Amino acid sequence: MAELSSLWELRRRSLLRARKKVRAGETEGVHDVRVALRRVSATARALGRRKVERRAKKIVRSLSSDRQLEVDRALLVRVRQLGLLSEDAATALEARWVSLSKDGAGQVERVGREKRVRRLLRKLRALAAHPEADMLERLLDERANAQAALADAPAKTDDEALHRYRLLIKRARYLAEDLVELGRPEFEAFASRERSAQDVLGRWNDMRFFVDRIERERKLAQWRGAVRLAAELDELVRALEGPLASLRREAMETAHRISTSFSVAARSA
DSSP states (O other): OOOHHHHHHHHHHHHHHHHHHHHTTOTTHHHHHHHHHHHHHHHHHHTTOHHHHHHHHHHHHHHHHHHHHHHHHHHHHHHHHTTSSOHHHHHHHHHHHHHHHHHSSOHHHHHHHHHHHHHHHHHHHHHHHSOOTTHHHHHHHHHHHHHHHHTSOOOTTOHHHHHHHHHHHHHHHHHHHHHHHTTOGGGHHHHHHHHHHHHHHHHHHHHHHHHHHHHHHHHHHHHHTOHHHHHHHHHHHHHHHHHHHHHHHHHHHHHHHHHHHHHHHHHHO
């Protein structure tokens, strides 16, 4: 069980560890930084620390394209292994995406982002020194609000609604984990279930953005007159339609199971 002050300290240390991974060039470094920042954002929102929440979200947004490129490169490796793309085509895409990852953030942007992270770390240290006396009560209230939001299932034909629901699951999970840290073990089952649901919806989300990138690459190849590459990418998009539909179906079913469980609980309360 964490003391009230150490919850902010846990958030600070998590962000420090993730930043070290980025500096060391580790594959999952950007992902870990984004997760650490999302946790900070969820805790800050619950505790009324809006400025901290906004700071964390701003840094997360600045890292979105970097993270998506990491995911897409990993999926490209898988597509290559499955033989869904020729070696020549896969090599051409990999070279282009490596170039994008190197050029995506200029030196000025990277320096600015690092400054924002340092300011946020200092603020988290200050919050740990003066924790909110009503932290537990606020987190419980915010968790109840998150559960109420999850009771409203996304429309089955609306991808953006499903994406927003995925973000709601993340926030609810992080709040549940905060509460477990503060000595409320009854939220561990919620956190575990929401972690699994987040993984399912995350796989669908990763695949849909990967297909979108492949489609953009197809259009670019066509515009450049690279007929063979454009044709291969067109075939790849069509080959991925089935897996994407399957992942979407699984994601939607998972979302509706989560929604139903909270709807039933609300009615029986």
